[in-house]
Amino acid sequence: MTLTRTAAPSAVLESWLLDRPQLRTGPHAGGVLGGTGDDTATAYAYPEITGYYLTWLAFLETTRDAPDTGAVEERRAAAVAWLAEQLAAPGGPRTRSFLGAGDGADWRNSALFSFDLGMVYRGACATGTGGGPADGTAAHRLRERTGAALDGLRDPDGAWAACVPLPGRAAPPARWSTVPGPHLLKVAGGVLALTPADEMPSVRSAARATLARHATGLAADLPAMSHPALYALEGLLQAEAGGHREHHGELVAAYRLLSDRAADGVLREEHGRPGSQVRTDVLAQLLRIGCVLAGRDELDAAGAEQLDAVAAALVEHIGEDGGLPFTRAESGSLHNTWCAMFAHQALAFHDRLTAGRAIPDSWIRLLV
Template sequence: MTPPATATALADWLLDRPLVTTGPHAGGVRGSVCGPDHDYVYPEIAGYYLTWLSFLEATGAPQAAQADAVRAGVIGRLARELAAERGPRTRRYLRPAAEPADEWRNHALFAFDLGMVHRGLAAALPAGPGAEQSDAWAPLARTAALLDRLRDRDGSWLACLPHPGAPAPPPRWSTTAGPHLLKVAGGVLALARGTETPSLTAAATATLHRHAPGLVAGLPAMSHPALYALEGLLQAELAGHHAYRGQLEESYALLLAHVADGVLPEYARQPDSRVRSDVIAQMLRVGCVLAAQDRLDTAGRHALPLLARRLTAMVSPLGALPFEDGGTRPAEPAEPAEPAVSRASAVAGHGNTWCAMFAHQALTFHDRVARGQPLPREWIRLLV
């Protein structure tokens, strides 16, 4: 398939396979579609999904007509999850017996997850005079209140906060305050609706100023959270924060130096590490924005079609995209591995939801850049 045809197939898959449409979990969004043992819904992916639905509408894609009907169910489900006193469960397995006994993610609040939900709701909720007074805005106020619980001493966000009496989570990049939280900060600032509490805006700004100045020197070893940081800086720029322009461009150049044959490995300095589709899509997406803004050198521009070609080749005719494609795993991965989805399974319609959203957006961006057209500001604002 060509990249535009692949983007269409990804959108069709995303509007069909990840959504739970019946039963007590209706409106939930699956993280991966790859069998009952890995069948779970969770708020972070639902936040992404809401942002992606708004992006789909912004592009004028044929599937955009379905967005409203889908959106209502997802927001309703999120509202119920957010209403819990402790906040939402990080993962809710559709088959309870499949939940691991040591599922530590369900014993803490995570700033990243809440931030992605907040961004998605901000992108999805109605605007206009007095809109913030409607009941529809209650979930947005709730995410802001939950994020307020995660303030560090300097006012920035902690990565996570264990529930009272719960053990400390294991040391991972996702449980430690670091540059990946720039995606929360940038997204909250870029998608501000004008009614944010001063504490929410202050926390986003403090997080930006805490993690952006030393990004080049402290770029995460894993490509995935490193690119989260770059995505956050792109969105922060839309909100008027341009002081870290150099950190963004230099960090992208560091990652670009490790791209070979359209692949940025899971660990940039370990070329034999896993080939992850989300990482390739993230690298392509950020590169397209920089290229559209005339901030990418010749080598960077030449890498974009290679990334797009590699990503396209990973998508099945049904629009399913596996999490990874071969490669070897590091001896001690910094995060628990996602369930592997083979090429054969992808052809059967099994795939990874966030990888598909990232890829759809990346290939849509690339199509514009390849044709010499500008990227609309709204598209960048709705970076999934």
């Protein structure tokens, strides 16, 4: 499908997301690819990103004036069914389910990650918020099963561990995603924003413990890597939408630090490292958070003006077919699914801000 670039950028991304990344046939039908354009040997369906996709579908329904509920529901039902199969697999879901051989060769498949399960849980919760199925459906059962899995990934203080190795497998290498850190605030915030008040008390308890562990002092110890740092801020925004505003000062201070790192609307992945990549997901994350704060008059004039440059940088990299590359250097047919979802949402936020309207909590709860 080739789309005319006269369409609004967010509409072009939306069409690509509805058309391209979700598998329609085969053993992983319903799963969502991490990206498109890879050969079969390296392509993989991704539970984390399929959870994002459920949240994005709910966001799409929330923001559209006249959503195509049939198309959305078909994709949602297929994603829920695939995720349920992954949760039921021996040992739990693989982090990456490769379409070709080699699942066991990826170190990510040696452990269960609370972040990945958290994104599945958020997606299952979000499925009931945008016109989707009511509780008691497959999505509700998926939420319960994922919540139970998350309960097995807690540290002694009640907060979530980053990951737990599968029986008989070595611990994954030490990286920001494999050790407890501020990125887990995105799990906590989503749980607090989307879990029904009378459900899953143990999951909500873990979310509060994770919030207390990682939000305090965030600005003073902000990760040098932009992607996990922005995950933390997204989690604080969602926690606020769920009624937890006690760390608002950390959110604003940390955003201002990241905004200061972004010269001419460009935020590199690793602060202070020359030649570090410019990632489109990072640009979209910065734009989403900035639009919320600008809509609340919590940015100065320079910070608010910077958002236009960030939005322009995102739009510049949307491909002719509507996809978005992972980095500025990539082009052609290699497009990244979560970058496209982040960017679609970020541009919707920016459009609303440009129209002089604040970002509603109903949108913030559904941050992808």
